[in-house]
Amino acid sequence: MRYLPIGELADKARVRPSALRYWEERGLLPRARREGGRRVWPATTVRRVALIKMAQRAGFTLAEITQLLADDTTPSATRQWRDMAARKLPELDRHIAQTRALRQAVADCLECGCMKFDQCVLLDTTDATPTGTTASGA
Secondary structure (H helix, E strand, O other): OOEEEHHHHHHHHOOOHHHHHHHHHHOOOOOOEEEOOEEEEEOOHHHHHHHHHHHHHOOOOHHHHHHHHOOOOOHHHHHHHHHHHHHHHHHHHHHHHHHHHHHHHHHHHHHHOOOOOOOOHHHOHHHEOOOOOEOOOO
């Protein structure tokens, strides 16, 4: 089995070595072996780090990710993960809707082209809808 020193794992996974040390301390990563006093992890750890990063981007807390990564594969653990994921999906849907509204607002500003931010009707919040676009949909 191939092992990666902390610097190489950090480079491959695009995270800081301090994040790897912290995740190891929190139990998200397995304990690193020591070779010459340096931490090394199995090369397969890159995949686990990718899962941690994906879960973080999805808005899961480190405690939730710890539960997700627990070695428990019993039906109750699987059910717990499904419940966590099902609760997260509506939150992600709201985030997607907000991001789409922001994208549309930026596109509207580009289309307008006035560049008069203190006078632009697109930035007038007096008749704005909760999504950030104007009531006329512009």
